[in-house]
Amino acid sequence: GNSVTQMEGPVTLSEEAFLTINCTYTATGYPSLFWYVQYPGEGLQLLLKATKADDKGSNKGFEATYRKETTSFHLEKGSVQVSDSAVYFCALSDRRRSSASKIIFGSGTRLSIRP
């Protein structure tokens, strides 16, 4: 079945450091890939997405490229801020025509940024 594996946290970085959170997936067909962010005490917000191979999703300085050859969707940001401290979830969704697609989440990576 479909699954998502992302690097375990917590990840602690200093402000303005470069961020990479690794994510790999297993899926049949051509899933869509997402990164969601969850700030303390809140629900999930979609951060970015990519729907086909070689697509790059980007938002708020974060980027991730859909790599079919390596089945990866690593999240990157060139210079993190304290406000980026949150839990980040990599996720995938298959695209079944006959019914609504489920989203499968990775285990989440807690990111803490030091001032």
Next chain:
Amino acid sequence: GAVVSQHPSWVICKSGTSVKIECRSLDFQATTMFWYRQFPKQSLMLMATSNEGSKATYEQGVEKDKFLINHASLTLSTLTVTSAHPEDSSFYICSALRTGRWGYTFGSGTRLTVV
């Protein structure tokens, strides 16, 4: 943009009582809604898929009689935790899929504490 309201945001109840959580799509119709459960520092686990006007589809291991789901209209799905016990304490999140479109919007979550 699409907004999903989840209510209440937190609730404390006594063991043996039932708790109802509402998930409303405020500015769009949602044929399908999903209910997730999140344990502390863990990922979201899909509990069930709720379809308007029909029975919910539960994931393996989720007790149907324990977690009652009703999706009576295109803008409202409810999750009722019946005869709650302390082990039901968790963070419950819903998401809604816009009818005829592709994209998921998450509610802000409900923290349930059973004492």
